[in-house]
Structures are given as structure tokens and as C-alpha cells.
Amino acid sequence: MPSQSAPVRRRPLKAAAVVVLLAALSGCGLGDAQEPPRDESGAVTEAASAGAYAIKVGDCLNNPRAERLTEVEFVPCDQPHELEAFAASNLPDGDFPGDTEVAAKAEEFCLAEFKAFAGIPYDDSALELIHLNPTEESWSGEQDRELLCLVGAKGEPTTGTLKDSRR
Numbered sequence: 001m002p003s004q005s006a007p008v009r010r011r012p013l014k015a016a017a018v019v020v021l022l023a024a025l026s027g028c029g030l031g032d033a034q035e036p037p038r039d040e041s042g043a044v045t046e047a048a049s050a051g052a053y054a055i056k057v058g059d060c061l062n063n064p065r066a067e068r069l070t071e072v073e074f075v076p077c078d079q080p081h082e083l084e085a086f087a088a089s090n091l092p093d094g095d096f097p098g099d100t101e102v103a104a105k106a107e108e109f110c111l112a113e114f115k116a117f118a119g120i121p122y123d124d125s126a127l128e129l130i131h132l133n134p135t136e137e138s139w140s141g142e143q144d145r146e147l148l149c150l151v152g153a154k155g156e157p158t159t160g161t162l163k164d165s166r167r
Helices: 099-118 136-141
Strands: 003-005 018-021 048-051 060-062 071-075 083-090 127-134 146-153
Touching (some): 083 099, 099 127
Parallel strands (some): 018 127
Antiparallel strands (some): 048 071, 060 071, 060 083, 127 146
16 A cells, blocks of 8 residues: 655755655555546546556646545546646566665656646746655565646645646
């Protein structure tokens, strides 16, 4: 099950949570988890809880800050939501590089993608950045290699995308 790690922000006084995905759920993996309702373009069409592995770039979510993350609340992006998935990448196959290195790679990737998404550098932004990444258990049990970047307005819901928000 996912666990929450220590904050990893470069800006002082604005701590961001880092959540890691772990696949093992007493006998069933998150890779088999249900999907939220989506239209033909892949956009979520109604609020629904679904497995954490169902998150795709462009999805909007509520409350994915749990010590153990197995399910998240998907919300259509035209409704108030806490976070938006804005970038994803996969780490190369091989041995698990360790929690510290995986978190560092996720942070590096998400910070690099942030400016292209939001329109300003992260250090100049008031937004919160969170990344989801594999753990040793999900790496070996689910072949999980995905780094997933999420962004939100700290402490307040947003409606619509934060893309090019320059916030």
C-alpha cells in the first residue's frame, strides 16, 4: 500500500507532500483496479472512486493524500477539485533503485515539467506539487515504473485546468 513520504519542496515554508504508490493489496494488485467513468476522449465524466493506477495525465482528483494510497476520488475537471495530473514518465526496467533515488528522479522530472505546464517556474509559483512514484513492492510485484506529477492550489479547490495558469 502507498505511504506518504517527507516533503520535498525547494521553496521554504511551502511543504509539498510526496506520495508513493505501492501495488500490493492483500492479494490483489492495483493494476487490476477499476477505472472511473470516461467519455470517448478519455475525460472523466462523473465523480467516482477508482484505483490509483487508473490516474492518467489530465485527470482531476480529490484527496489523494493518504498514508496508504490505493484508491482516489476522480472528479470531472470542470468541477471543483484539489489536484490535476499534469505529467507522467516511466523509469527504466532493472533493479529497484531505492526509495530515495526514485523520489529524487520523480522530483526532478516533475519540477522540469512544471514550467511547461503552468507557464512559470515552480519556485515562482504558489501551486502545490505532488508526485506519485513506485515503491520497492510495486516495482517488483506490479512492474510499476511510473512517475506521475500532480498540481493543485494549496488549500483551495480549483475548477478547470491549471495549465498555463501562471500561478
